[in-house]
Amino acid sequence: MAACGWDGGSNLEPKLRAFSRINDWVGEKVFQSPTRLAREYPVSARTEMENFPSYSITYNRTGAFPSPASLKDWVLEVGGLVHKPLRLTRSAIEAMPRVTYTVKHHCVEGWTAVATWTGVPLATIVALVRPTEQARYLRFDSFDSDYYNGWDLKSAMHPQTILAYAYNDRPLMMNHGAPLRLYSPIKLGYKLTKYLTGVTFTSERPGGYWEDRGYPWFGGV
């Protein structure tokens, strides 16, 4: 992966990453509005499913999409710095008030695609578990190898940030992160953890699979 071009060397590369924190701060404090909504598109603007790429660490390593030990026993663990930790089954999540939107997906690589996502607003879950005052970040874990992400609480509370279980009106498929994935049109694709297993509220900023390898942490668009 680091085979091409000059990356700045082992001295500069950590400094570049440190500077990236400044851009994270600007992205969060200057650019991002907690209420501004990403534009919604008509269903006719959807990208054909076969043209919508789907990446997975496990797939890239093994050629097979990850799967939990047993889909039947799958639950989402919500915990950490919260007053009321929860274990949520998929049917419990699907019973909550849902939102559906057709939005543009921005990949860090530069491509875009349009799709419809359906799920429960993350803010709903946050209200159920009631984070403590120390909670400032969320860590999303998955069963896709060691993929995970860290988010700031404000981005998590955005009305378009959802835990999605349907893609283009159909139950989420394995390549898009079934049974449950994080989705939000205000973030780049690599921030949108698929194959979720848990949401943990923390006081320290969690890293992320790609973020630990150098991608900007905030990843807002």
Next chain:
Amino acid sequence: MTSIPEPFSDQGVSGPRPLVKRYGALVRLAHWLNAVFLVGMIASGLQIYNAYTHFGIRGDLLPVPNPLDGHPVPNWARLGGWLAGGLNWHFLLAWPFVITGLVYLAFLAISGEWRSLVFRPRDIGPAVQMQLYYLKLRKEHPSQGKHNALQKGAYTFIVVLGAISALSGFAIYKPVQLAWLTSAFGGYELARYWHFVAVWLFIAFTLLHVSLVFLVDPASLRGMITGWYRGRFPSHD
């Protein structure tokens, strides 16, 4: 000492030319810093482009010309090692690139130097004459101030190009938060294309700019380095 015959009529100046101050320290600093930042911005930008060498929504590509469509960018032209490195370099260098540009623009506005640089409607006629001269359709070099009308056109163009590249950059950096700006460029995919076109215009400008320095006014190179100029053109309007 024998005097070397002048290739041009030089607007009546004869004898040894005086050494005059042509460029202030701030202009020289901004010029060379920007040259360095621009090289870094282009190389890291090509590293980012390399991650997706098309323009348009997946399955619905834009019908825009791109000779590099689907082609990887050569290794030597890229900075950052891979996508993350390219992004981090790009978003680091963007700061000094934009700040230098703004300081330079503020200097032009406050000092009044913009008058010798900004191409205005009254420069159209002299620009035509200048072009006729370069095409050898006119014998004498048209009289000029610090810069001729074609130079003014080029230097105005490059400042506008710098602004367009920065604005289109913000448009693709924050297409949701700055949706109004992204729309002004025709949407995310087109904004990304204009950002890319700006690269080739920067490169074309630089090739022409450097060629003309050596072909027409090599003394101006010293002027842009030390500030002092002993050449055949006036240094003030």
